[in-house]
Amino acid sequence: MGQELGLECVCVGVRALDADQHHVPAGSVQPRAVRRALEAMQANVGHRWTIGELAAIAGTSARTLQRQFLAFLGRTPHAVLRDIGFEQARRELLLGLSGSKIMDVAARSGFPHVSRFSVEYRRRYGETPSQTVKRQAVLSAAFAAMPPLFVSPRDRLTVAFAGIEAGAEHAAIARDMSADLSTAMSRSGISVTRESSLARYQLTAAIRGEGARMRLLFWLADRESGRQLWAHRAESLRCDNVSEENLATRIAAALQPCLRSAEIEHAMRKPSDELSPHEMALRAMPGVLSFDVEGNAQALEWLDVAMERDPKQSLAIALAAWAHLQRIVYHFTDEPLHDRARAIELTQRAMALSGDATTLAVLGNALTLLGELDAASQVIARALSVDGGSAWAWGRSGWIDVYRGEAESAIERFNIALDLAPHDALAFNSQVGIGCAHFLAGNYAEAALWQERGLSQRPSAFWVHRTMCAAYLHAGARPLARRSLGMLRVRYPELTVGQLKLGMPPLPPAPRDLVVEALSDAGLPA
Secondary structure, rough: OOOOOOOEEEEEEEEEOOOOOOOOOOOOOOHHHHHHHHHHHOOOOOOOHHHHHHHHHHOOOOHHHHHHHHHHHHOOHHHHHHHHHHHHHHHHHHOOOOOOOOHHHHHHOOOOOOOHHHHHHHHHHHOOOOHHHHHHHHHHHHHHOOOOOOOOOOOEEEEEEEEEOOOOHHHHHHHHHHHHHHHHHHHHOOOOOOOOHHOOEEEEEEEEEOOHHHHHEEEEOOOOOOOEEEEEEOOOOOOOOHHHHHHHHHHHHHHHHHHHHHHHHHHOOOOOOOOOOOHHHHHHOOOOOOOHHHHHHHHHHHHHHHHOOOOOOOHHHHHHHHHHHHHHOOOOOHHHHHHHHHHHHHHHHHOOOOHHHHHHHHHHHHHHHOHHHHHHHHHHHHHHHHOOOHHHHHHHHHHHHHHHOOOOHHHHHHHHHHOOOOOOEEEEEHHHHHHHHHHHHHHOOHHHHHHHHHHHOOOOOHHHHHHEEEEEEEOOOOHHHHHHHHHHHHOOOOHHHHHHHHOOOOOHHHHHHHOOOOOOOOOOOO
């Protein structure tokens, strides 16, 4: 899932990409010949460029161009052209452009043999082109089902957005996209105003270029500090009205993680005695998302104070319920019954209150870990009806499917979450979820691979070794299973099979038993 929505973005302080998503050595500047060749490739992706044609455009010899590509991009011109072609194809499939057939998308992207294209596409992105198209149909249906307006909760943040700047020839597209984006941000819990003085954040947008080189550019800045937080570039705006709305919702979804991080940073910098209950909940959020015992304990301290000051602070209550259940599932507590009782009480309180899609997704997390899958499904459906671009809600819907034993649907939903926000704090959890879904389906080697990916993104999530160890063992990789169990016991030296059973999430009986038996077989004491 390495691509982001067919949109290139930079979230300052989180990730940095150069304009073409290719590696360039630190401090290096691409030679003019390389830049010219890249520009030609991107302007006509479907053309089957020869090295001679590119060298002529670049104004250098074929041998020199080959050498400069290898030195500055680490790839041959042919390999870079294939990368650009696959990036364009993925963008088109992710954006769900109406009337597009896979064979036409492949041809436009420079791949005349659709069968070869499909094989390489699956190798790169972990799914076939048809699976990508199918998933976009699910996502489009969710976007279409969203209500036109969402009542603002008390503590929602505000972004100043005056519309998309464009010349006369693109004025209609800019106007429609601006309206769609304002609606999408409102659905995701963001208040939108045209008045800069009323907002902490300023979103600026513009359409640049012509034809195949037309780009939609975005910048998000913190008005108080002047710091740029986020940048976005959408390419190839060959969109009809439906896909324009989808694109707007995707942009709003990509915007959320950076805005959430910025709000948390503001709460962290503010003196403790000046924090509102909502800001205390934001300050606690990194601890809840850390999935480790220390972060969990610190988060609960902040959440207890927030709930004491405002007993109806819905985000704080939902986060506290989830945090108490984390203590059980991740073996942080010696009093699982106490934590479960507290989580049940908090969950019942949260269900009686209103909240935005983020709060509903967090509440869905808690209900899922309580084993209340029907209630969790209803809450997540509400979250997606409010904001079809909520990556947290899509990820949680994937876990609900895992716990119901519906592997194929779970993988589809986790992939939607990753498409929407691949660099979000919970993206690793969707990768772990894909691994668990493959475990359900009996694809044990694939299950271990996905869980390794998730764990590499969040090394503190030692609990992943429970199912990773089992996946390796059932895949016949006993040395890797023993290594995985050793890592689990480094973090939980006193863990036993009995304690494992108490902390296991609500997997269906058959895979649950497979996990327990495998860990016992690998050497976990009874």
